[in-house]
Amino acid sequence: MNYEYLNLLFSSIEISSVEVGKHLYWEIGNYSVHGQVFIVSWLVISVLIIISILGTRNLQRKPGKFQNFMEFILEFLQDIAKNQIGEHEYRSWIPYISTIFLFILGSNWAGALIPWKLIILPEGELAAPTNDINTTVALALLTSIAYFYAGLSKNGLGYFLRYIEPTPVLLPINILEDFTKPLSLSFRLFGNILADELVVSVFTLLVPIFVPLPVMILGLFASSIQALIFSTLSAAYIGEALEGHGDH
Secondary structure (H helix, E strand, O other): OHHHHHHHHHHHHHHOOOOOOOOOEEEEOOEEEEHHHHHHHHHHHHHHHHHHHHHHOOOOOOOOHHHHHHHHHHHHHHHHHHHHHOOOOHHHHHHHHHHHHHHHHHHHHHHHHOOHHHOOOOOOOOOOHHHOHHHHHHHHHHHHHHHHHHHHHHHHHHHHHHHHOOOHHHHHHHHHHHHHHHHHHHHHHHHHHHHHHHHHHHHHHHOOOOOOHHHHHHHHHHHHHHHHHHHHHHHHHHHHHHHOHHHO
16 A cells, blocks of 8 residues: 555656646756757747847947847837836846846747747647746746845845835735745746637637738737736836835
């Protein structure tokens, strides 16, 4: 009976791993990673790097159309950081907020615009990296690490006094809040992108090719909004951590 109990216990642990759909697994040492996520992620990162290099390699005092576009994107991302973090602290966080926004936007658009299903893999299929719960959880944990770092770097251990403000009675709720932040960030992004791809797939199967186009356009808009929400909330959490106990 003890062996049966152990087998049941280990089986339940395996079942508890979060997976949606079939995946192309790569074995790296003792670890199994989702290969299709890495493939599309590297593609998105490569495109972002190429665009950045092309847009900044020959800066002119009188900018052309492409340089104007790049400056508009930079100003837009600066505004997100500035509005949420504050005028005095935001500059050092622009690279992080910009990277999060551009990676999520690129990933979402890659899933919405590129017909990945036409590329046959040995196992699984290519899709937006943000269509994988592991990606969105990793991004959310990065934000958690970022705002803890922000709070501790500014206020030291005094940062943790925020957990007992305005009254120690709120300690459990304040601790729980730090667990719910990455959960809400990751599941909101994952759920919206997965739902959008499922809707487009169903429409494509049920109706002719041109009918799903309005749904795809709506998906692009929703994908952009999700990138904006994630980066704005990340900046807001960092700004909240920087306010901390030291400013009271």
